[in-house]
Amino acid sequence: METVLPVANATAAALARVSAMFNAPLARAVVFGVHIDGHLVVEGLLIAAILFQLSRKSYKPPKKPLTEREIDELCDEWQPEPLCPPIKEGARIEAPTLESAAGPHTTVDGKEVVNFASSNYLGLIGNEKIIDSCVGSVEKYGVGSCGPRGFYGTIDVHLDCENKIANFLGTQDSILYSYGISTIFSVIPAFCKKGDIIVADEGVHWAVQNGLQLSRSTVVYFKHNDMVSLANILEKLTHGNKRTEKIRRYIVVEAIYQNSGQIAPLDEIVRLKEKYRFRVILEESHSFGVLGKSGRGLAEHYGVPIEKIDIVTAGMGNALATDGGFCTGSARVVDHQRLSSSGYVFSASLPPYLASAAISAVNHLEENPSVLANLRSNIALLHKELSDITGLEIASNILSPIVFLKLKTPTGSAVADLELLEIIAEKVLKEDSVFIAATKRSSLDKCRLPVGIRLFVSAGHTESDIFKVSESLKRVAASVL
Amino acid sequence: MVRLPYTTALTTLFSYGLLFAFGQLRDFFRKLIDWFKAKNVKGYAPICLGLEDFYVRRLYLRIQDCFGRPIASAPDAWFDVVERYSNDSNKTLKRTSNTTRCLNLGSYNYLGFAAADEYCTPLVIESLKKYSPSTCSVRVDGGTTKLHNELEELVARFVGKPSAILFGMGYVTNSAIIPCLVGKGGLIISDSLNHNSIVNGARGSGATVRVFQHNSPAHLEEVLREQIAFGQPRTRRPWKKIIVIVEGIYSMEGELCKLPEIIAVCKKYKAYTYLDEAHSIGAVGQSGRGVCELLGVDPADVDIMMGTFTKSFGSCGGYIAASREIIQHLKMSCPAHLYATSMSPPAVQQVISAIKVILGEDGSNRGAQKLARIRENSNFFRSELKKMGFEVLGDNDSPVMPIMLYNPAKIPAFSRECLRQKVAVVTVAFPATPLLLARARICISASHTREDLMKALDVISRVGDLVGIKYFPAEPPKIAEADHDKLE
Numbered sequence: 001m002e003t004v005l006p007v008a009n010a011t012a013a014a015l016a017r018v019s020a021m022f023n024a025p026l027a028r029a030v031v032f033g034v035h036i037d038g039h040l041v042v043e044g045l046l047i048a049a050i051l052f053q054l055s056r057k058s059y060k061p062p063k064k065p066l067t068e069r070e071i072d073e074l075c076d077e078w079q080p081e082p083l084c085p086p087i088k089e090g091a092r093i094e095a096p097t098l099e100s101a102a103g104p105h106t107t108v109d110g111k112e113v114v115n116f117a118s119s120n121y122l123g124l125i126g127n128e129k130i131i132d133s134c135v136g137s138v139e140k141y142g143v144g145s146c147g148p149r150g151f152y153g154t155i156d157v158h159l160d161c162e163n164k165i166a167n168f169l170g171t172q173d174s175i176l177y178s179y180g181i182s183t184i185f186s187v188i189p190a191f192c193k194k195g196d197i198i199v200a201d202e203g204v205h206w207a208v209q210n211g212l213q214l215s216r217s218t219v220v221y222f223k224h225n226d227m228v229s230l231a232n233i234l235e236k237l238t239h240g241n242k243r244t245e246k247i248r249r250y251i252v253v254e255a256i257y258q259n260s261g262q263i264a265p266l267d268e269i270v271r272l273k274e275k276y277r278f279r280v281i282l283e284e285s286h287s288f289g290v291l292g293k294s295g296r297g298l299a300e301h302y303g304v305p306i307e308k309i310d311i312v313t314a315g316m317g318n319a320l321a322t323d324g325g326f327c328t329g330s331a332r333v334v335d336h337q338r339l340s341s342s343g344y345v346f347s348a349s350l351p352p353y354l355a356s357a358a359i360s361a362v363n364h365l366e367e368n369p370s371v372l373a374n375l376r377s378n379i380a381l382l383h384k385e386l387s388d389i390t391g392l393e394i395a396s397n398i399l400s401p402i403v404f405l406k407l408k409t410p411t412g413s414a415v416a417d418l419e420l421l422e423i424i425a426e427k428v429l430k431e432d433s434v435f436i437a438a439t440k441r442s443s444l445d446k447c448r449l450p451v452g453i454r455l456f457v458s459a460g461h462t463e464s465d466i467f468k469v470s471e472s473l474k475r476v477a478a479s480v481l
Numbered sequence: 482m483v484r485l486p487y488t489t490a491l492t493t494l495f496s497y498g499l500l501f502a503f504g505q506l507r508d509f510f511r512k513l514i515d516w517f518k519a520k521n522v523k524g525y526a527p528i529c530l531g532l533e534d535f536y537v538r539r540l541y542l543r544i545q546d547c548f549g550r551p552i553a554s555a556p557d558a559w560f561d562v563v564e565r566y567s568n569d570s571n572k573t574l575k576r577t578s579n580t581t582r583c584l585n586l587g588s589y590n591y592l593g594f595a596a597a598d599e600y601c602t603p604l605v606i607e608s609l610k611k612y613s614p615s616t617c618s619v620r621v622d623g624g625t626t627k628l629h630n631e632l633e634e635l636v637a638r639f640v641g642k643p644s645a646i647l648f649g650m651g652y653v654t655n656s657a658i659i660p661c662l663v664g665k666g667g668l669i670i671s672d673s674l675n676h677n678s679i680v681n682g683a684r685g686s687g688a689t690v691r692v693f694q695h696n697s698p699a700h701l702e703e704v705l706r707e708q709i710a711f712g713q714p715r716t717r718r719p720w721k722k723i724i725v726i727v728e729g730i731y732s733m734e735g736e737l738c739k740l741p742e743i744i745a746v747c748k749k750y751k752a753y754t755y756l757d758e759a760h761s762i763g764a765v766g767q768s769g770r771g772v773c774e775l776l777g778v779d780p781a782d783v784d785i786m787m788g789t790f791t792k793s794f795g796s797c798g799g800y801i802a803a804s805r806e807i808i809q810h811l812k813m814s815c816p817a818h819l820y821a822t823s824m825s826p827p828a829v830q831q832v833i834s835a836i837k838v839i840l841g842e843d844g845s846n847r848g849a850q851k852l853a854r855i856r857e858n859s860n861f862f863r864s865e866l867k868k869m870g871f872e873v874l875g876d877n878d879s880p881v882m883p884i885m886l887y888n889p890a891k892i893p894a895f896s897r898e899c900l901r902q903k904v905a906v907v908t909v910a911f912p913a914t915p916l917l918l919a920r921a922r923i924c925i926s927a928s929h930t931r932e933d934l935m936k937a938l939d940v941i942s943r944v945g946d947l948v949g950i951k952y953f954p955a956e957p958p959k960i961a962e963a964d965h966d967k968l969e
Contacts, residue, residue, distance in 0.1 A: 079751070080722040083722065084806055095624075098626045101616075103613070106623070145556065147587065152560075155552055185656075210685060322615050338549075346652060354615070
């Protein structure tokens with residue numbers, strides 16, 4: 001009450017002064033018998049100003065939609081680009097044609113060659129038992145499965161194969177996919193959504209990159225196989241960020257990198273993962289059936305319990321000599337994919353004879369672990385023979401069945417490098433009947449690792465095969481480079 | 482198009498609301514009980530947030546036994562369905578070793594090549610012994626065999642285009658080809674009901690995606706005019722290229738695409754067309770050449786034709802058929818060709834033999850017989866179902882016929898009751914179809930005989946009465962001539 005009175009007094013005094021000012025004799029007039037006080041004049045002027053502004057047109061840029069004729073003209077003028085760019089002269093399009101099974105020795109364009117271009121690591125192509133089980137499957141189930149897994153496309157061999165793989169690896173459950181590369185690019189979007197964080201190696205292959213892109217998560221790449229770079233990035237992402245507790249975080253690595261032959265150091269990765277609370281997605285296409293004492297993969301090789309790896313995926317088109325892929329992990333991980341993995345739900349299931357081939361291949365691996373020793377000695381021999389080759393150097397790990405040869409002095413452009421390597425591969429095939437393959441990169445691939453020649457060593461190769469390929473490569477490389 | 486009666490819509494919404502309410506109640510109690518138990522490992526965000534898999538946990542798991550039924554024989558006209566049981570109210574299902582012989586109305590076996598065939602299977606076994614189940618190599622390295630080259634030429638000849646390229650899986654064909662053809666700065670206009678593989682491919686390409694109303698050439702024209710006139714969003718630059726993607730037969734509706742009108746619109750506005758014939762190649766058309774043959778469209782007018790071998794040819798894999806330049810470009814840059822294991826040689830042989838049978842080049846007329854049979858079977862079945870009063874979607878000549886169910890409770894009722902009477906049907910609900918439009922989908926095969934179809938009609942009619950899905954009045958049965966005379 002005390003503050004109100006002085007304020008009221010002050011305003012009253014101010015108003016009185018103002019009206020006194022206006023009650024000056026100049027402002028006193030009488031119109032139609034009404035006393036015109038000063039304040040009425042001000043109010044009248046204000047009203048006139050308001051009416052004047054209202055009566056003016058408001059300035060809005062005129063909205064003129066395109067007329068039909070204008071749209072027609074635009075449509076006539078528009079010229080699309082051709083659907084595909086013109087093909088360069090002399091581009092290599094057709095691949096060499098095989099005329100027999102892609103085993104260690106095969107027939108290419110009519111000639112007998114030694115085959116180092118098929119990733120048949122355990123030498124299972126041409127294995128009698130596997131072919132017999134496939135023949136039985138084809139006679140019983142036909143070739144295709146004619147339906148997706150949810151609609152009568154689940155055949156009992158699929159379920160048996162999933163159980164077999166889960167038992168072999170020691171995980172709770174596994175899920176089969178109908179194609180090797182569709183495995184990883186269906187698994188990643190099933191778990192990683194917008195807003196999640198993924199840290200991936202920069203050398204992952206196209207299928208992983210496609211999965212990362214489809215997942216719409218934030219992706220950070222670390223330097224190829226460099227654990228220091230990985231640790232730095234993990235530290236940067238989690239340091240001081242309270243919200244990371246609620247966001248799902250993943251590390252995506254390959255066990256044996258297709259683009260370089262390096263092996264990921266799993267023990268270091270698991271240590272980092274447990275420190276910073278990330279989940280690990282491990283792509284084991286080229287290491288399943290190859291690494292580890294009994295072929296159980298990278299986890300066995302490093303002595304890491306398989307439960308620590310959250311998601312393991314692999315394509316079966318390499319060591320197991322069949323087609324398709326699988327993903328394995330805890331029961332929760334696998335069950336989630338049965339309804340939300342697009343490559344599983346919206347696609348026909350794996351042909352049953354390929355599933356029986358997978359079961360027989362895993363059986364063979366369990367019964368004959370000596371194939372792994374053969375494979376390892378072959379790789380070691382090849383490394384020794386190729387250690388003094390001119391112009392090329394081995395960039396892959398001693399344990400990796402992909403022996404990756406890259407140019408010692410790259411020309412600076414990937415296209416020119418590839419040209420040189422293709423020439424080497426063609427000469428080796430023509431002159432010495434050895435079939436090898438240079439890496440080819442798609443224009444959609446974001447990987448920037450150097451191109452090279454990949455030799456896929458198999459347990460079925462003999463020592464004379466290894467000698468032959470190394471002799472031939474040394475000779476041709478010396479002449480071309 | 483489906484017309485949903487008001488009462489049905491209301492009852493369906495009410496059912497879903499009830500299920501939702503019960504689901505939330507159960508979630509609430511589950512949260513209370515779990516409060517005392519530590520569920521997730523400390524520090525890791527859960528794999529699935531509670532809201533994301535609500536539908537799976539509370540609605541789908543209750544009727545899980547209607548989906549994913551395993552079989553123990555070839556998916557032919559009659560097959561063995563493995564019986565399963567559950568001890569924890571459908572959360573996990575365990576296999577038994579008992580099987581029931583059922584009539585197969587769910588597998589995509591349009592021409593009957595699913596089981597061992599007298600011409601195809603010996604050739605497949607021979608190629609198995611010669612080439613092994615897999616080549617373990619990508620197409621460009623050591624994965625191309627004589628069979629692959631032969632099949633590419635055969636497919637190109639069959640479809641009517643200059644050349645073709647093969648892939649090992651139909652899904653990958655779409656998702657890896659579309660990014661090669663159009664990238665950032667391009668526009669993809671796709672039908673609103675296109676398959677998930679096309680959606681993934683479009684998303685992965687980086688181009689802008691617009692949708693036009695299902696099977697409506699008028700709306701397509703409107704969208705094209707608007708987009709060409711306004712150009713790319715924000716920068717207003719003209720589009721680099723425009724691709725319109727449609728399917729031959731839409732698998733959830735059974736409808737044929739209005740191809741001639743859509744091609745006319747695309748030609749007028751210089752857009753490229755991409756036709757996905759996953760369900761229609763081999764199944765429709767006078768000689769099995771797909772929707773182009775059926776609707777009288779010249780294959781040269783469609784820029785890219787894609788198809789799969791899973792449905793009509795009883796194998797696996799997909800193909801793209803187009804002009805020589807496009808196929809050469811794809812062979813050099815498509816990731817699925819450069820990085821993926823090549824198609825399994827026995828599967829390739831199966832397709833070669835199947836196409837030869839269809840074309841009659843195996844020396845018999847079984848192909849023509851199969852094509853005639855599937856046409857007869859589909860038309861007969863569809864007309865009989867309509868006469869009984871079911872709401873059946875789809876056009877004539879299409880072997881896919883969805884029967885509308887609508888209410889969520891009718892889905893498991895229809896499916897389980899049919900299985901009890903030895904008929905195996907496929908029921909589809911959200912998210913493959915819109916929430917209110919659940920349906921049962923029948924796929925007719927050339928290996929179904931007239932007796933099989935009569936049995937199926939009988940069972941479906943009885944179950945339909947029990948479940949209450951005859952939404953239209955049934956036509957009265959025709960009085961036979963003899964009775965007619967007697968009445969007079």
